[in-house]
Amino acid sequence: MQKITKEVYLDWYENMMLWRKFEDKLAAVYIQQKVRGFLHLYNGQEAVLAGALHAMDLSKDKMITAYRNHVQPIGMGVDPRRVMAELFGKATGTSQGLGGSMHIFSKEKGFYGGHGIVGGQIPLGAGMAFGDKYNETGAVTLCYFGDGAARQGSLHETFNMAMNWKLPVVFVCENNGYAMGTSVDRTANHSDIWKLGLGYEMPCGPVDGMNPIKVAEAFDEAIQRARRGDGPTFLEMKTYRYRGHSMSDAQHYRTKDEVKEYKKIDPITQVMDVILREEYATEDDIKVIDKRVKDLVAECEKFADESPYPEKSVMYDVVYEQEDYPFLQHKL
Numbered sequence: 001m002q003k004i005t006k007e008v009y010l011d012w013y014e015n016m017m018l019w020r021k022f023e024d025k026l027a028a029v030y031i032q033q034k035v036r037g038f039l040h041l042y043n044g045q046e047a048v049l050a051g052a053l054h055a056m057d058l059s060k061d062k063m064i065t066a067y068r069n070h071v072q073p074i075g076m077g078v079d080p081r082r083v084m085a086e087l088f089g090k091a092t093g094t095s096q097g098l099g100g101s102m103h104i105f106s107k108e109k110g111f112y113g114g115h116g117i118v119g120g121q122i123p124l125g126a127g128m129a130f131g132d133k134y135n136e137t138g139a140v141t142l143c144y145f146g147d148g149a150a151r152q153g154s155l156h157e158t159f160n161m162a163m164n165w166k167l168p169v170v171f172v173c174e175n176n177g178y179a180m181g182t183s184v185d186r187t188a189n190h191s192d193i194w195k196l197g198l199g200y201e202m203p204c205g206p207v208d209g210m211n212p213i214k215v216a217e218a219f220d221e222a223i224q225r226a227r228r229g230d231g232p233t234f235l236e237m238k239t240y241r242y243r244g245h246s247m248s249d250a251q252h253y254r255t256k257d258e259v260k261e262y263k264k265i266d267p268i269t270q271v272m273d274v275i276l277r278e279e280y281a282t283e284d285d286i287k288v289i290d291k292r293v294k295d296l297v298a299e300c301e302k303f304a305d306e307s308p309y310p311e312k313s314v315m316y317d318v319v320y321e322q323e324d325y326p327f328l329q330h331k332l
Contacts, residue, residue, distance in 0.1 A: 001055055001220035004213060006280040008054065009271060012212055013286075015053075016046040016268045018293045019071035022080060025297050026070065026087060030247050034305075035087045039101050040068040044210075044242040047267030048174055049075050051215025052142060055223050060137060062110040064125045065144035067102035068174075069114040072144075076109045080296065081303040090307035097310045098318065119145055119152030122171070126158045129169035129232075140226040141169045142219075148179025150193050159234070163200045166231035170222040171197075173234070174209065176241040181253040194236035202234050209237030210265045242266075 002008070023041045030039050042049075045068075052063075053075050065072055070087065074080045078094060086093025087101055094104050102116040112128065115121040125143025132139040149155070150173050162169055173193050177184060184191050197204030203225065208214040215237065222233035240262040244251045275281050281289075 001216060004054070004216065006278070009275050009278075009280055010289075012050045012054075013268065013271045013275060014289050014293065015075060016050055016212075016271065017290065018080070018296065019046050019049070019074065020268060021293050021297050022074065022084070022300065023070060025301060026084070027243070027247065029088075029301065035101065036089065037100055037102075038067070039087075039247045040245065041243045041247075042068050042071050042241070044262065044266070045174060045176060045237075045239045046071070047212040047215055047270075048172075048209045048237045048239055050267070051212040051217075052172075052219050054212070054216040055219035056140075056142070057223075058110065060110070060139040061223070062112060062128055062132075062139060062141045063144070064112040064121045064128065064141065065114065066118070066121060066146055066149065067114065067116050068146075069102070069104050073104050073106050073109060073111040076106070076111050078104075078106045078109050078111065081300045084300040085304040085307045088304040088307070089309060090304055091310040091314070092303070092307040096314055096318070098315065119149035119154055121145065122149065122152070122155050123158045125171070126162045126167055126169055129162070129167040129226075130165065133165070133168055138227060139168065140223050142172060142223075143169055144172045144174055146179065147173060147175040147177070147184050147193060148182070148187065149173075150175075150196065151179075151187055155196070156199075159197065159200045159202060159232075162232045163202055166229060168226035168229070169232045170219065170226060171232060171234045173236045174239055175236050176239050178241075178245065178253065180245045181249065181251075183253065192236070194234060197234035202232055204234040204236070206236045206238055209239030210262075210267050211270060212267060 020043060023043055029035055049072055063072055070083060074083055082094050083104055086095055086104055089097045091097050094106055103114040105113050122145055125141050129141040175193055179187055194204045194206050207218040218235055225233055
């Protein structure tokens with residue numbers, strides 16, 4: 001793993017701040033109805049992404065996740081303006097405005113969604129890894145899911161196959177404490193989700209998902225294991241979301257005091273504290289970064305606002321590969 005230097009800390013701070021403010025803006029425009037449908041925000045979980053990106057080889061490694069998927073593609077190099085345009089349903093979006101909040105994609109940057117079906121991405125992640133093993137690309141797939149999806153039967157089928165075939169995949173449970181509004185303790189008779197890997201003799205373990213250093217170290221070990229051909233790893237990232245499951249979540253299942261306690265270990269604050277303590281930057285330098293982030297987010301909103309909506313015909317053009325599909329009947 002590359003050394004965690006001053007430059008890494010400064011990049012982490014700026015990137016995590018961008019992801020946080022990008023989604024704060026999404027929450028604001030959602031109330032204005034510029035973004036419709038469901039909206040699941042990542043606030044609080046940024047260290048999981050920051051640490052992973054530090055350990056990945058972005059020239060070939062891939063990532064797939066669930067519907068809390070707006071900032072991951074930005075981290076992998078997708079233009080944040082296009083991500084926001086997708087959420088606005090605009091033609092300049094990553095899926096031409098047809099995917100929306102849950103379906104951000106960029107094959108070019110190795111980001112494969114964004115999946116609305118709970119746990120649906122788990123077997124897909126293994127399939128991607130199978131393709132890389134078959135084609136000998138040397139790439140590793142990071143397959144994310146939540147604590148609720150960890151209870152899906154497809155996870156067990158996928159774990160079994162991934163171990164049998166020694167697939168180059170890292171399975172990652174982002175355990176933010178709640179499956180929608182149901183606490184982890186109420187979904188099973190055990191609360192250590194990482195132990196699900198033990199039944200398949202899969203290397204597995206818990207990770208402090210609020211600390212990007214701990215995350216990077218765990219991912220580095222898992223990715224190197226996969227790249228050597230030694231098969232998958234299952235990591236449980238112990239993290240927390242500061243906002244509700246989605247924008248429509250009243251959050252009656254937890255107290256404000258609980259959220260307040262977790263904000264004491266905010267990953268952005270942890271990184272900023274190190275930067276200031278080690279004198280990697282001054283408070284004035286931090287303000288410059290914050291201003292740069294604020295300007296970029298404003299630029300993203302402006303781009304999305306001014307972009308056109310897609311033509312209705314696009315909805316048909318992207319469904320069937322065969323242009324003269326014989327069973328398609330429609331009138332525009």
